Amino acid sequence: xxxxxxxxxxxxxxxxxxxxxxxxxxxxxxxxxxxxxxxxxxxxxxxxxxxxxxxxxxxxxxxxxxxxxxxxxxxxxxxxxxxxxxxxxxxxxxxxxxxxxxxxxxxxxxxxxxxxxxxxxxxxxxxxxxxxxxxxxxxxxxxxxxxxxxxxxxxxxxxxxxxxxxxxxxxxxxxxxxxxxxxxxxxxxxxxxxxxxxxxxxxxxxxxxxxxxxxxxxxxxxxxxxxxxxxxxxxxxxxxxxxxxxxxxxxxxxxxxxxxxxxxxxxxxxxxxxxxxxxxxxxxxxxxxxxxxxxxxxxxxxxxxxxxxxxxxxxxxxxxxxxxxxxxxxxxxxxxxxxxxxxxxxxxxxxxxxxxxxxxxxxxxxxxxxxxxxxxxxxxxxxxxxxxxxxxxxxxxxxxxxxxxxxxxxxxxxxxxxxxxxxxxxxxxxxxxxxxxxxxxxxxxxxxxxxxxxxxxxxxxxxxxxxxxxxxxxxxxxxxxxxxxxxxxxxxxx
Amino acid sequence: xxxxxxxxxxxxxxxxxxxxxxxxxxxxxxxxxxxxxxxxxxxxxxxxxxxxxxxxxxxxxxxxxxxxxxxxxxxxxxxxxxxxxxxxxxxxxxxxxxxxxxxxxxxxxxxxxxxxxxxxxxxxxxxxxxxxxxxxxxxxxxxxxxxxxxxxxxxxxxxxxxxxxxxxxxxxxxxxxxxxxxxxxxxxxxxxxxxxxxxxxxxxxxxxxxxxxxxxxxxxxxxxxxxxxxxxxxxxxxxxxxxxxxxxxxxxxxxxxxxxxxxxxxxxxxxxxxxxxxxxxxxxxxxxxxxxxxxxxxxxxxxxxxxxxxxxxxxxxxxxxxxxxxxxxxxxxxxxxxxxxxxxxxxxxxxxxxxxxxxxxxxxxxxxxxxxxxxxxxxxxxxxxxxxxxxxxxxxxxxxxxxxxxxxxxxxxxxxxxxxxxxxxxxxxxxxxxxxxxxxxxxxxxxxxxxxxxxxxxxxxxxxx
Numbered sequence: 001x002x003x004x005x006x007x008x009x010x011x012x013x014x015x016x017x018x019x020x021x022x023x024x025x026x027x028x029x030x031x032x033x034x035x036x037x038x039x040x041x042x043x044x045x046x047x048x049x050x051x052x053x054x055x056x057x058x059x060x061x062x063x064x065x066x067x068x069x070x071x072x073x074x075x076x077x078x079x080x081x082x083x084x085x086x087x088x089x090x091x092x093x094x095x096x097x098x099x100x101x102x103x104x105x106x107x108x109x110x111x112x113x114x115x116x117x118x119x120x121x122x123x124x125x126x127x128x129x130x131x132x133x134x135x136x137x138x139x140x141x142x143x144x145x146x147x148x149x150x151x152x153x154x155x156x157x158x159x160x161x162x163x164x165x166x167x168x169x170x171x172x173x174x175x176x177x178x179x180x181x182x183x184x185x186x187x188x189x190x191x192x193x194x195x196x197x198x199x200x201x202x203x204x205x206x207x208x209x210x211x212x213x214x215x216x217x218x219x220x221x222x223x224x225x226x227x228x229x230x231x232x233x234x235x236x237x238x239x240x241x242x243x244x245x246x247x248x249x250x251x252x253x254x255x256x257x258x259x260x261x262x263x264x265x266x267x268x269x270x271x272x273x274x275x276x277x278x279x280x281x282x283x284x285x286x287x288x289x290x291x292x293x294x295x296x297x298x299x300x301x302x303x304x305x306x307x308x309x310x311x312x313x314x315x316x317x318x319x320x321x322x323x324x325x326x327x328x329x330x331x332x333x334x335x336x337x338x339x340x341x342x343x344x345x346x347x348x349x350x351x352x353x354x355x356x357x358x359x360x361x362x363x364x365x366x367x368x369x370x371x372x373x374x375x376x377x378x379x380x381x382x383x384x385x386x387x388x389x390x391x392x393x394x395x396x397x398x399x400x401x402x403x404x405x406x407x408x409x410x411x412x413x414x415x416x417x418x419x420x421x422x423x424x425x426x427x428x429x430x431x432x433x434x435x436x437x438x439x440x441x442x443x444x445x446x447x448x449x450x451x452x453x454x455x456x457x458x459x460x461x462x463x464x465x466x467x468x469x470x471x472x473x474x475x476x477x478x479x480x481x482x483x484x485x486x487x488x489x490x491x492x493x494x
Numbered sequence: 495x496x497x498x499x500x501x502x503x504x505x506x507x508x509x510x511x512x513x514x515x516x517x518x519x520x521x522x523x524x525x526x527x528x529x530x531x532x533x534x535x536x537x538x539x540x541x542x543x544x545x546x547x548x549x550x551x552x553x554x555x556x557x558x559x560x561x562x563x564x565x566x567x568x569x570x571x572x573x574x575x576x577x578x579x580x581x582x583x584x585x586x587x588x589x590x591x592x593x594x595x596x597x598x599x600x601x602x603x604x605x606x607x608x609x610x611x612x613x614x615x616x617x618x619x620x621x622x623x624x625x626x627x628x629x630x631x632x633x634x635x636x637x638x639x640x641x642x643x644x645x646x647x648x649x650x651x652x653x654x655x656x657x658x659x660x661x662x663x664x665x666x667x668x669x670x671x672x673x674x675x676x677x678x679x680x681x682x683x684x685x686x687x688x689x690x691x692x693x694x695x696x697x698x699x700x701x702x703x704x705x706x707x708x709x710x711x712x713x714x715x716x717x718x719x720x721x722x723x724x725x726x727x728x729x730x731x732x733x734x735x736x737x738x739x740x741x742x743x744x745x746x747x748x749x750x751x752x753x754x755x756x757x758x759x760x761x762x763x764x765x766x767x768x769x770x771x772x773x774x775x776x777x778x779x780x781x782x783x784x785x786x787x788x789x790x791x792x793x794x795x796x797x798x799x800x801x802x803x804x805x806x807x808x809x810x811x812x813x814x815x816x817x818x819x820x821x822x823x824x825x826x827x828x829x830x831x832x833x834x835x836x837x838x839x840x841x842x843x844x845x846x847x848x849x850x851x852x853x854x855x856x857x858x859x860x861x862x863x864x865x866x867x868x869x870x871x872x873x874x875x876x877x878x879x880x881x882x883x884x885x886x887x888x889x890x891x892x893x894x895x896x897x898x899x900x901x902x903x904x905x906x907x908x909x910x911x912x913x914x915x916x917x918x919x920x921x922x923x924x925x926x927x928x929x930x931x932x933x934x935x936x937x938x939x940x941x942x943x944x945x946x947x948x949x950x951x952x953x954x955x956x957x958x959x
Contacts, residue, residue, distance in 0.1 A: 019567035088577035089566055092516040095615030123959065129618025129942070135958035189863070247632055251613060254919025256629035281635060285632070318630045319936055341627070342614040349607045350597070351912045353614035355849045356919045357630045362941050387613070392959075409613055420561045423611025430537040430562035434611065440537070465959075483949060490942075491950040 007171050010198040012113030012458055013238040015451045016247045017062075017132045017416060018444060019061035025104060027087045028073075034081040042072040046117075049073065062088070062104070065119025080402025093418050096127045097342060102389060103413055109450040109459035110414040115391075123392045127342075130361040133489045137307035152465045153475040154395070155200075156404045158242070158381050159310050159334045164239045165386065168310050170404065171200030172461055173476045174394060177339075177385050177406035178224045178314075180208030181231075182259050182268040182280075182464075183346050183423075184434045189450025192411055193217045198454050202316045202405075204244055207257065207282055209271035210236040222312065225302070227256060228282030230272040237305045244312040245298060246338065247285060250386035251344025253357040257282035258347065260424055295329035310334045312383070317341060317363035329371070329380045338363050339405065340386030345434070346409045347424035358385045360397065368401025368481050391463035401481045414456040415449055437452065498646055499679040501907035503605020506900045510873055510888040511547055512599050513582045515592070518565075521573040527581040532568040534827050541565075581795045586876040595870055598905065602871030605904035622807050622816035622844075623853045625938035631921035647914055651681045651860050653749065653838050654773050655797035675907045676748050676773060678709045680859035680910050681851060681925055683730070683840065684902070685712035688805070689878065691886030697722060699898025700868060704728040704730065706899065707906055708799050712751055712863065715741065732777070735761050741768060749773040753802060755788070759794040775840070777802050780820050781811035785827045792828070797837040799824075802865065807844025815914035817841060818857050825858020825930055835931075848912035858930040864906075872898060872903035 018023065028048065036056045040049040045463040046069075047377045050059035064084060066181070068362045092098040105122030109115060115122050124132045127133070158168040176192045177265050183206065190213055196203035197220045204222040205214070209231020215220055225232050226246035237243055248254060259268075269276035287296050299311050311337035313328040340360025344353065364384050371377040384397045385406035394405050413419070415433050428435025432443030473479055518534075530617040533541035537560075544555040556579070565574045585592045597608050619625050621806045654675035661669040686697060697713060698721070704711040707959055712730035713722070714738050722729060726745035733741065734753040738761060752758075752765050754776045766774055775798035776791045778784065784801075791799055794849075801817075801824060809815040823840055841854050842863030854862050870876065871886040880886055917925065920934050928934070952958060 017567070020570065021567045021572050023563065086577075088519070088564065089575050092561065092576045092578055093563070096617045097613070097615055099741065100683050111931055125614075127618040129938075132618065134946070137952060137956045138956050138959050140955050155857055248630065254921070255915060289589050317628060318632060319933075324632050324907045342618075345611065346699065347611045349609050349912065349915055350614075351607065351847075351849050351915060352919065353610075354616060355626075355628050355853075356916065358627050358936050358941065359618065362936075362945050365945050373859070379692050404833050412612070417612065418561075419612050419615065420563075421610035421612050421615065422562070422922055424609060425560070430560065430564060488946040488949040492952055494950055 001418065007200050008070050009200075009458070009461075010454050012021075012455055014111060014113075015455055016111050017107065018448055019416070022060070022062040023089055023093065023104070023418075024060075024064060024087060024437065025090050025100070026064045026066045026084045027061050028058045028064060028082060028084045030056075030058060031081045032082075033079040033087075034077075035079055037078060039076055039078060040082060043071050043076045044073050045069070045071055049194050064199075065117070065306045068118045069442055095419060097125050097387065098389060098413070100410070102338055103418065105457060106410060106413040107416065110456040113458045113462075114456040115459055115463055123390060125389065126255065130342075130359050131387070131389075131396055134396050135487050136363070136392065136395055136399075136467060136471075137485055137487055138467070139472075147469065147474065149462070149465050151474065152468055153477070154461065154464060156381070156476065158312075158404075160379050160381055161334055164307060165334060166191045166308050168202070168241055170202060173382075173404040173455065173464070174205030174388075174407055174457070174460070175222070175404070176411060177345075177408040178204035178206035178222075178246065179345055179408060179434075180224075180259075181208030181211050181271055182208040182263055182436060185432065185436055185444075186211055186213055187449060188412075188415060188433050188439055188446050190446050191444075191453055193220060194446065194450040195453035195457065196220045196451070199457055201240060202393050205231075207231070207246060207416060208259075208268070210239070211271060211486060215239075224314075226282055227284060227286050228272075230274070230280065230282065237302060237309065240306075241311065242303050242310040242312060243303075243306070244279045244314055245333075246314045247289075248316040248339070249314070249344060249346075250316045250339035250341045250357065250360070251346065252348035252352045253318070253341065254284055255349070255352055255356075257285035262426060263424075263428055263436055265438075268436055269363050275303070292327040296327065299332040310441075314339055317347055317360065318385075319358070321358070322365045322366050326370060326374050326376070326380075329376055330384070333380070333413055335383055336367070337379045337383040337385065338367060338402075339406075340384070343372045343388070343409060344414060345384030345423070356414065360384050360388075361400065363396055364402050365400045372481075383457065391460040391467070394460065395464060395467050395479065396486060398476065398479045399482045399485050401483075410456065411453055414452045415444065416452075499649065499708075499910075501605075501680075501903060501910050503904045503907035504900070505604055506602070506897065507906060508599070508603055508873060509893060509897070510550055511552060511554060511557045512596065512873065513585065513875065514559070514560060514579055514734075515582050515596070516559075516576050517556045518559055519577055519578045524573055525572050526571055528570060532565040532574070535568070536565060537562065548839075565804060579867075587806070589844055589868065590846060590870075590876050595874075597847070598867050598870040599873065602873075602901040602905045603910035605907045607908055607915065615948075617841045619938045621940075622818050622845075623850050625820065625934040626853050626856070627938075628849070628852060628916050628920060629936065630919040630935040639905045646918055646923070648926075649681060649910060649913055650677055650679045651926055652677050653775075653798060653840070653861065655836050655838070658836060674771075674773065677824040678861070680707065680709060680906070680913075681855060682861050682906060682909065683710050683712060683861060684868050684906070685730070685842070685863050685865050686714070686717065687865040687869045689881050690866075690874060691880040691889070692869070693891035695719070696721060696872070696893065696894050696898050699893070699895045700902055701725050701728055702895060702899040703868075703902035703906070706903055709906075710749060713841045715743070718743070730775070733765060738764055738768075743769075747772050749775060749798075751775045751777050751786060753777045754779070754791060760793065762794055762796060773798060775800055775838075776838065780804075780817075780843075784809065785823055788824050789827065789831070792833065792837060799837065799839055801839060801841045801859070803841065803843030805844060805866075807846075817843060818853065821857040821859055822932075823853060829858075829930070848909040849916065851909060851913050852916045852928065853935070855925065856931055856935045860926075860929060864909075867905055867909075868902050872900045882925070 207226035383404035427437040
């Protein structure tokens with residue numbers, strides 16, 4: 001990663017849903033009039049219909065793109081035996097931010113390593129503001145640079161201070177945000193971590209310790225030091241190249257963390273040096289930090305234990321977020337990680353998720369400008385998280401002033417999270433992602449999970465490269481702070 | 495410092511199964527009778543635990559389903575689907591949305607703060623209070639051991655007029671301040687909603703909750719029956735000018751509300767005479783030049799004003815002005831006049847979520863009135879059938895006093911805890927310090943325009959993606 005060896009990207013391997021029936025937007029109906037002539041198998045561009053032992057049936061409802069289909073089976077069927085309608089289940093999924101279309105298109109990317117061809121809006125959600133009202137301005141005629149994809153540089157240096165710490169470079173402008181062992185399963189953590197290694201990037205452990213299973217990935221691990229100090233040991237800090245201080249998180253700013261008793265299984269308790277079956281509170285704030293000077297002491301403490309560690313500071317987005325960011329820089333942080341209010345994966349009070357602190361779309365441009373005015377923008381890396389769902393969101397937030405992003409929910413969606421928002425209830429996630437229940441974790445295996453996440457991010461990467469080429473940029477670094485490549489639908493021509 | 499105010503909530507079951515957002519549709523036809531059916535593998539045991547509720551003639555399956563879709567995705571015959579429930583989606587209106595109603599049911603049932611995983615699912619911003627965010631403090635907060643810890647976050651407010659300074663007579667004795675104040679431990683006063691299948695027992699339940707919560711319940715004087723007056727200290731009789739003749743309440747009440755009209759100033763004197771011991775609040779319907787009218791009320795000698803917006807949280811004759819803005823305008827008018835500390839502003843109309851308390855206070859009120867949420871906590875579906883004389887589908891009027899009181903305590907308890915969460919994140923220890931503290935709020939209009947306002951050009955030859 002940081003040496004000069006040419007980095008080789010992993011391959012896309014088609015990885016379908018781990019459930020028997022993938023959920024799609026449409027459902028096809030075949031009446032008894034069907035003679036199994038095979039015409040539909042022949043004309044469908046997406047492999048929806050299949051012929052097996054002389055009989056035709058619909059194998060892949062979820063790949064049907066409905067009325068946008070250029071060669072619809074419903075018209076091509078000589079017996080008029082086919083019809084399609086919207087799948088009612090599809091519309092019960094998702095929400096304003098993660099629309100059913102966004103969920104299904106993320107699943108498509110995780111299966112095929114490419115964005116959906118048609119039929120799904122994979123670019124924006126339906127929240128009516130922020131990312132969903134911002135658009136990227138591209139030149140109409142395809143005057144893309146005469147470059148191959150390999151010529152576009154997506155890598156980001158995380159350490160811009162000229163100090164002794166590691167020169168950590170990520171090959172793609174994103175890395176995995178913290179999700180703790182306890183809140184998600186070891187399989188989920190390992191899948192994200194392996195994918196991070198394959199993609200040449202990093203992934204954060206969250207607050208909950210550093211399971212031994214992660215040892216092979218030490219160079220790709222960011223270990224988190226949060227207010228509960230769960231699982232933090234000298235040895236874990238010395239093992240990694242990057243350490244993240246979590247002061248606050250966007251979903252529940254000012255409220256700390258809370259792992260419900262049910263999720264504190266014996267394994268989790270051992271890792272966190274706690275007692276199984278009791279809830280764990282990670283209080284807010286760090287009780288040893290009430291000023292920037294105190295914070296500097298914290299950073300120095302990490303540097304004393306691991307002098308080469310790159311230090312990231314994760315904060316949420318209060319109205320004075322710009323002051324917080326500049327204070328963190330002067331205290332010695334290499335990376336300022338801003339976590340906006342609308343993201344997050346863990347359980348949080350709904351009132352906090354909705355109301356407390358500002359969306360990331362506002363915080364990043366504020367901080368970017370403030371750091372420029374202070375003359376230190378090029379000495380520090382700004383990471384955005386909290387609601388980055390798609391490659392388009394990523395491009396937009398970098399244009400607003402971030403250097404790279406952290407993802408969380410999109411990784412979960414790649415693993416087939418349907419956003420039922422019940423992660424915290426009972427035995428945890430019924431789909432085996434955010435749970436430590438011994439039976440439920442069996443629903444998923446590492447190889448499948450790793451490949452799904454790799455595929456999704458390869459699709460992101462391709463899409464980011466396509467957009468950069470159309471913007472006439474050779475490097476993601478050129479995009480940072482280029483607000484002028486964006487337009488906001490509410491203000492155009494006003 | 496007063497002893498710590500804690501509202502004890504407990505699970506109080508629904509009397510009727512609530513409507514659910516989606517339902518299961520499972521066909522029997524075509525079933526392959528697999529040896530291990532996906533229905534048996536349900537993590538939540540929904541299919542095993544389902545039962546027929548004979549009272550309501552419904553199957554409880556949809557109330558138990560958690561929508562993980564595993565059965566939908568694993569049935570080999572694809573015989574199970576989920577579908578949006580149109581009956582749920584048609585509840586309420588654009589202000590009292592189905593989601594808000596369902597959250598209120600949950601809080602009435604459990605007394606808990608709604609908590610969920612996987613980030614915020616809602617719109618980016620919205621009208622009225624939805625266009626505000628509250629602040630947080632990165633490294634400072636009021637207590638070191640959590641908002642439910644040993645240290646105290648006060649949510650108490652004073653209703654009435656606190657004197658600007660103490661006055662002493664020639665002998666150096668303190669001159670007793672004429673106007674008393676009522677202090678309530680939570681900035682919420684309840685009141686009977688304008689419609690609903692409300693029986694005597696319902697109101698008794700609310701009064702009993704008001705006593706337990708140490709706050710008050712406002713009721714139109716016409717609806718007060720002698721039995722209610724056993725707990726008269728927790729009742730605010732609401733009086734219009736038509737009620738004044740022949741009004742006869744001898745029990746001790748601490749506060750009365752008079753509905754302002756053109757005869758306001760002269761009637762106010764009559765009301766004061768009738769209730770010499772009580773605080774007099776004036777209800778001002780927010781319409782026309784409401785800032786001017788509010789000032790007139792203050793000048794007529796009334797120091798408590800209830801700013802009454804519409805049922806859906808707006809000014810009554812102008813749906814484009816939301817409570818948020820009306821409150822800020824009136825608050826600022828009194829601040830500019832230099833009298834804001836001599837009076838109490840309470841707002842009412844459309845308060846439907848816990849955050850509205852904090853946001854209303856940030857905009858400039860001291861407290862709020864809560865009306866429909868205490869009805870919805872009882873299971874109300876906002877169907878308005880009671881207004882047409884059709885029986886209530888959840889028979890609220892038949893609920894027992896005890897049940898009504900417990901559910902009401904649950905909803906206010908959940909809201910109180912949410913107020914603590916918001917204040918805790920801001921690092922504010924006393925709700926009185928929150929009043930008008932707009933520096934601790936972020937407004938969509940300002941932020942959005944500052945940050946995105948300049949992104950307004952699409953040059954020739956460009957397209958948007």
